[in-house]
Amino acid sequence: MKLLLLLLLRQEYSAVSAMSKPFGPSISPVSLPALSPGIHMESREQKMDPSRKKFIALIGVCSSLVVIILVLFCLWIRYWKKSQKSGKNDAKNSDVERGLVLAPFLGNFRSLRTVSKTGYASFMDCKILEKATSKFHDSNVLGVGGFGRVYKARLEDGSCVAVKKLDCSTQDAGKEFENEVDLLSKFHHPNIISLVGYSIESETGFIVYELMNNGSLETQLHGPSNGSELSWYRRMKIALDTAKGLEYLHEHCNPVVIHRDLKSSNILLDSNFNAKLSDFGLAVIDGTQNKNDLKLSGTVGYVAPEYLLVGKLTDKSDVYAFGVVLLELLFGRKAVEKQAPAQCQTLVTWAMPKLTDRSLLPEILDPVIKNTMDLKHLFQVAAVALLCVQPEPSYRPLITDVMHSLIPLVPVELGGTLRQPSASSNPTLQCQH
Structure with missing residues (x-):
């Protein structure tokens, strides 16, 4: 071991001595023995x-x-x-698919595909509606329309709704059903009836609305109560609500929607006598079709003369029908009344010559409201009604102008701007709340 150490020290000394000398031709740094340990290390790494x-x-x-x-x-x-x-959209699409499966008679049911754009109408099981109406028992009938009946229904959660049952076996009825579901699912206004849902079974369609506890204006005016629940201010409130609903259709919907069947039976009243427009089966969207080629539809007494005679339909046609409703509120008379077995007279024909006679007008009012209003307000309402039922459409005002003319005639507590004494000192206001 000592010998080995001496040899290594000698070798290292020799290498150092060689490096300290000037490099000459005979010395090469490559031959340094100090490089040999590195070579052995590399070989070990290669083994690993x-x-x-x-x-x-x-x-x-x-x-x-x-x-x-x-x-x-x-x-x-x-x-x-x-x-x-996309969960909600998937739920809606599933409802749409169910509706399409159950409605082969409607073909391309456009309303069910477009309803998700701005609103949503829930598809409801027919069995639920059948149970909620006691199998559509006659005791639950709220009204009868051209294509079916309206029933009161109590759902499983305890809420009450109105169900319109429509016979959609004809093409016209099917189109009206589709049109109403389509439009109501897009409308959002306090003076337009709310759509709760719809259902389809075979050739029968069901439309579910919010329940309006006081029925229609027609029932209140011409039914058993003969308008006794409708004071002057309440009638002005109903007129204003109706005008607001039409103003939404004409001014805030794009394109414009023309109701085409405005009448007292299609103005519904809730428990507080707030009025809402209903029945949009005949409504027309302006710009989607040639209105002049439409099949004449509507109710006699409310149809504007230009539409009745030449088929010209505009938003002024709704204004005319509103004027007729206003006359009903003033006089308590029906839009058309029989004069003889084969003769009828419209309310417009009867009222036109009387609306401008200030001495006669207060005497021919509905007895329920006679002598209960400021005569100045009465004359203003009569003037508005007269303008609305003008034979020439261009002479009729826009519904926006009508609405603004009625706002000052309705008390503040009913949504207008008219300030009145407290209800305790004014009997005509006691039933308004």
């Missing part, structure tokens, strides 16, 4: 390469798996968020 490679490969595989798992997790989170956002 296979295990290191396996270890590095294992780390690489694990890293790849972690990256793949993270990518899949991110994709799953993204998909989950999209599914949450």
Whole structure:
């Protein structure tokens, strides 16, 4: 061992001595013995390469798996968020599919596809409606229309609604059903009836509305009570509400919607006598079709003369019908009354010559409201009614102007701007709340 150490020290000394001398031709730095230990180290590392490679490969595989798992997790989170956002739309689409399956007689049921754009009408099971109306028992009938009846229904949650049952076996009835569901699902206004849902079974359609506890204006005016629940201010409130509903259709819907069948039976009253427009089966969207080619529809006594005679339909046709309703509120008379077995007289024909006679007008009012209003207000309302029922459409005012003319005639507590004494000192206001 000592000998070996001496040899190594001698060799190292020789190498140092050689490096300290000037380099000459006979000396090459490559031949330095000090490089030999490095060569032995490299050979040891080469012997370890296979295990290191396996270890590095294992780390690489694990890293790849972690990256793949993270990518899949991110994709799953993204998909989950999209599914949450589209959940409601999927529910609506499922309802639409159910409606299409159950309504082969309607063909391309456009309303069920467009309803999700601005609103949503729930598809309701017919069995639920049947149970809610006691199998559509006669005791639950609220009214009768051209294509069916309206029933009162109590749903499983205890809420009460109105169900219109329509016979859609004819093409006209099917179109009206489609049109009404389509339009009502898009309307959002306090003076237009709210759509709760719809249902279809075979050739029968069902439209479910909010329940209006005081029925229609026609029932209140011409039914058993003969208008006894309708004071002067309450009638002005109903007129204003109706004008607001029409103003929404004419001025705030794009394109304009023409109701085409405005009448007292299509003005419904809730428990507080707030009025809402209903029955949009005949309504027309301006610009979607040639209105002059439409089949003549409406109710005698309310149809504007230009539409009746030449088929010209505009928003002024609704204004004419509103004028007739205003006359009903003033006089308590029906839009058409029989004078003889084969002869009828319209309310417009009867009232036109009397509306401008200030001495006669107070005496021919509905007895329920006679002597209960300021005569100045009475004359203003009569003037508005007279303008609305003018034979020439261009002479009729816009419904916006009508609405603004009525606002000052309705008390503040009923939605107008008229300030009146307290209800305790004014009997005509006691029933308004």
